[in-house]
Amino acid sequence: MMNRLECLKILAQHVTDEIVAPTYSCATDWMAVNDRPLNYYGFGAMGLASSHALGLALARPEKRVIVLDGDGSLLMNLGTLVTIGAVQPKNFVHFVGHNGSYEANGGALLPNQDLDFAAFARTAGYKSAHTFTDIDDFAAKVGDVIKAEGPVFGNLVIEQGPLSNRDYSEIHSAKRRQVFREALDSGA
């Protein structure tokens, strides 16, 4: 089992000009690790990070889009895997922080914690799907995973917390969305 913050710090070493779309606990941790204009936080409704990211990937085919989803969030929109599998965006990378809980909502457990999300993604049509339980294995492979032809899926088996500072008013602010749009339009 891995620590989410450590995973994100390793991922940050490989991120350059990609759009990164992190949600809830991944969003607050990613903001602490790598706060940058090309982070997209504008989902507004739980579960829809990957749907927004699919739209971004189609709208900006020259950019790679990395979604940092949560397992609770993904379960609220599980059909998204099928939609993404059908559309086959080559520039789409989908990570899920899998700790078996609605951590951002207080840590209550999912209805079933022992799910094989990579198998879900694979059968839904993702080009490749991986499960990571060991931080060294993740560190060794993540650079290749985010460059592989999409849609790519990575299930990150993590422990709960610790949570970074949660400032949702900042994450969901119009200013953040404006900064993102300006970065996109400037060709960042």
Next chain:
Amino acid sequence: MDDQVKDQAAEQLSGGAIMDAMKEAGVEYILSVPDLHTSYGLLLPIADDPDFKLIRTCKEDECIGISAGLSYGDKRAVVLIQYTGFLYAQNAIRAMAAEQQKPICLMIGLLGKPPGVAPQDAKRIGVRSVEPYLDFMGIPRALIETDDDVPLIPPAIVDAYENQHPTAFLIGRRPIAP
């Protein structure tokens, strides 16, 4: 146009006319969960039209998210759903259309509404609730009941994208396939 031809136009809604209107507005993507009300006259012809990119989703709120993401590349989309799906997707519509004022263009089939009956007078509570929900969210709406209403579509979509706000079209009768 003689009176008989005018009467026929007033009593029908052409799926082909709606498709032409969306093309005129620069719509590239159709995001949809099937709706019996619009499937034969609109969705199935759209699926066969190479001018549109159809994305079939599993639930209606996906369409709202995808449309919001597409807007960051100025890609125009129409969300084609049934009123039941509109009701299902309220939280996403609240966030993207009402709060963030994204150019979410909803085309909502009013299944079960008899032609010529106003939505607020429909028997089904779900059909009657659509206009009040849209009004509460501050989303402009137009009832598309006959071919005479179709010219309302292009300027509303263009305005939504140029001025960054949502808009909605209520499909009041089953469109006829082109």
